[in-house]
Amino acid sequence: MKTVFNFLIKLCASMGGIGYIKFAPGTLASLATLALFYALNPFAYGVWSVLVPVLLLSWVICIFADKIFEGHDNSKIVIDEFAGLLVCFAFIDFDLITLCIGFILFRIFDIAKPWPISFVDRNIKGGFGVLLDDLVAGLISGAIIAGLKILLIS
Numbered sequence: 711m712k713t714v715f716n717f718l719i720k721l722c723a724s725m726g727g728i729g730y731i732k733f734a735p736g737t738l739a740s741l742a743t744l745a746l747f748y749a750l751n752p753f754a755y756g757v758w759s760v761l762v763p764v765l766l767l768s769w770v771i772c773i774f775a776d777k778i779f780e781g782h783d784n785s786k787i788v789i790d791e792f793a794g795l796l797v798c799f800a801f802i803d804f805d806l807i808t809l810c811i812g813f814i815l816f817r818i819f820d821i822a823k824p825w826p827i828s829f830v831d832r833n834i835k836g837g838f839g840v841l842l843d844d845l846v847a848g849l850i851s852g853a854i855i856a857g858l859k860i861l862l863i864s
Contacts, residue, residue: 723788725788729786797845801849815854
């Protein structure tokens with residue numbers, strides 16, 4: 711039973727195996743998330759309606775995956791990219807250009823890890839730490855896009 715549970719956690723944490731790809735698994739998972747969002751258009755139902763359940767599920771998956779995979783924040787765990795982009799997309803309009811800008815900003819912040827993302831990455835461990843740095847990156851990315859939209863419209 712434990713092996714089935716571990717398999718399901720690995721499957722979810724790696725977003726169906728994307729995390730096992732050797733080259734840029736976080737970026738590939740983010741691209742898959744972008745494509746999935748664009749294809750399914752969760753904005754028609756409201757991103758906010760799925761935000762909390764997805765974040766909670768991602769948190770639980772990250773808690774177990776961080777224990778199953780060796781080393782903290784193993785590169786095979788990419789469900790945190792999905793959750794981070796979901797946070798970013800919750801603040802922006804649904805059009806391909808805006809989604810792509812959100813993707814680019816999110817990847818820049820997730821890779822470069824400026825403060826406060828670097829603080830979270832260094833100081834918060836376990837599954838919550840795996841998830842939280844991506845949530846902060848998504849929040850900052852979404853806030854920048856929302857702020858630019860306000861400035862450009864005014």
